[in-house]
Every structure is written in structure tokens, then in C-alpha cells.
Amino acid sequence: MANIKVVLKLDDDISTDIIYxxxxxxxxxxxxxxxxxxxxxxxxNGKLKAGKIPAGSAIVAGKNFGCGSSREQAxxxxxxxNLAIVARDISRIFLQSAINLGLNILxxxxxxxxxxxxxxxxxxxxxNRTSGKNxxxxxxxxxxxAIIDAGGLIPYTRRLLMASRS
Numbered sequence: 001m002a003n004i005k006v007v008l009k010l011d012d013d014i015s016t017d018i019i020y021x022x023x024x025x026x027x028x029x030x031x032x033x034x035x036x037x038x039x040x041x042x043x044x045n046g047k048l049k050a051g052k053i054p055a056g057s058a059i060v061a062g063k064n065f066g067c068g069s070s071r072e073q074a075x076x077x078x079x080x081x082n083l084a085i086v087a088r089d090i091s092r093i094f095l096q097s098a099i100n101l102g103l104n105i106l107x108x109x110x111x112x113x114x115x116x117x118x119x120x121x122x123x124x125x126x127x128n129r130t131s132g133k134n135x136x137x138x139x140x141x142x143x144x145x146a147i148i149d150a151g152g153l154i155p156y157t158r159r160l161l162m163a164s165r166s
Contacts, residue, residue, distance in 0.1 A: 002056075002120075003118040003119070003120055003129060004056060004057065004058045004084060004118070004119050004120065004121065005054070005057050005058065005116065005117075005118060005119075006057075006058050006059075006060050006113045006114065006115055006116060006117045006118075006119060007044075007047075007053050007057040007058065007059065007083075007115065008038075008044055008059045008060070008115060009059075009060050009061075009113065009114055009115045010059065010060070010061040010062065010065070011061070011062050012061075012062035012063040012064055012088075013062075013063070013064045013067055014061050014062075014064075014065050014066065014067070015066075015067050015068035015069075016066055016067070016068040016069045016070075016071045016074035016094065017068055017069070018038070018040065019037065019038060019066065019074040019077065019078065020033065020036055020037065020039075020071060020073045020074040020077050021036065021039050021040055022069075022071075024036040024039065024073070025071065025073065027073070028072075028073060030076040030079070030080060030101075031080070033073045033076045033077040033080060034048070034076075034077045034078075034080030034081055035049060035077075036073075036077055037077035037078060037080070037081065048081055053081060053083075055081065055082035055083075056082055056083075056084065057083055057084070058083065058084040058085070058086050058113075058119060059078070059083055059084070059085050059086070060086045060087070060111060060113045060117075060119075061085065061086070061087040061088070062087065062088050062089075063087070063088045063089040064089055064090075064091055065085065065087035065088075065089065065090045065091065065094065066090055066091045066093070066094025066095070066097075066098070067091040067094070068091075069093075070093045070097070072097050072100075072101070074094065074097070075094065075097040075098050075100075075101045075103050076101055078103055079101050079102065079103045082104075083103075083104075084104040084105070084106065085098070085103065085104065085105045085106070086105075086106045086108050086111055086113070086119070086126065087105070087106075087107060087108070087111075088107075088108065088109050088110070088111055089107065089109065090105060090107055098148070099140075099144050099147050099148055099152075099153070100147070100152055100153040101152045101153075102147065102148050102149075102150065102151040102152030102153075102155065103148070104148065105140075105148070106121065106126070106137050107137065107138040107140070108126050108135050108136070108137050108138065109136075109138060110135045110136065111126060111135050112128065112131065112133060112135065113126075113128050113130075113131075114130075116130075117129070117130040117131065118130055121137070124136060124137050124139065125137055
């Protein structure tokens with residue numbers, strides 16, 4: 001797999017309010033939510049909106065990523081930039097929303113990476129090419145991973161329905 005650049009390093013307990021501030025909750029369309037991703041981090045939000053963050057880049061976070069509310073916009077705003085989330089742990093509600101929307105998420109309890117590190121994902125582990133260290137990924141159940149791989153619950157269900165008609 002190609003190298004992936006870490007574009008943002010976050011600590012533990014990153015709430016959905018940090019990812020997608022509550023004052024933007026009136027915006028619900030997945031085509032509009034990305035503009036508010038990390039809105040209170042003006043530098044990172046500006047890079048996203050200016051197209052300076054390549055699709056497929058990674059955000060690396062600590063434990064309990066996505067805690068707080070059940071706002072689906074926190075997932076859709078990240079999906080809109082095709083970002084991958086690598087976290088030591090992901091909150092239960094955020095995890096289910098990420099699966100439903102097809103956000104690329106990886107749970108890696110031992111991950112060590114900094115901004116601008118290059119990581120590679122292969123063979124059930126993350127290799128930090130910058131530090132030379134490997135970290136095992138905690139795999140999702142196959143059914144949940146299949147939904148993410150399909151692009152979310154709606155595309156996954158469509159695929160199943162189409163296959164049943166054949």
C-alpha cells in the first residue's frame with residue numbers, strides 16, 4: 001500500500017464538538033459539512049478548505065476519538081475530505097456512524113506517530129516509515145469492515161439487493 005501522510009496528530013478524548021462544532025448543526029448535508037471540519041482549528045480547517053490536504057491523508061488520535069454527541073456530521077465532514085482516522089480507541093457511537101457512512105477508520109491501540117510522519121498500512125499493522133516502528137491494528141468484525149469497504153451502509157445494502165436479484 002502507498003505511504004500515507006499524517007496531517008494532524010490529536011490527543012485523547014477528541015469530542016465530536018471539536019471535530020464538528022455544535023454551532024454548525026443546522027448544516028446536515030454531507031456535501032456541505034466538510035467546510036466545518038475542525039472549524040475551531042483555523043490553520044487545519046484552512047488547509048482542508050484550500051485543498052492543501054491530499055485525499056487519503058491520516059489523522060492520528062489517542063483514546064476515545066469521537067466521544068460526546070451522536071452527531072453524524074462529525075463523520076460526514078471527515079468523509080468529505082476522504083481522510084483516514086487512525087486512533088488508539090474510538091468511541092462507540094462515532095465508530096458506528098463511521099461504519100454507516102464508510103469512513104476509513106483504523107483502531108491501533110499502540111500507534112505512535114507525529115504530524116508529517118509517513119505511515120503504511122499492510123498485513124494487519126501500521127508501519128511508521130518515519131520512526132521504523134510497527135503497530136498492530138485491531139481488526140473490525142468482517143461484516144463491519146465490509147460496510148466500510150462498500151462506502152457505507154447504503155451502498156452496502158444496495159450491493160446486497162442487486163446481488164440478490166441476479
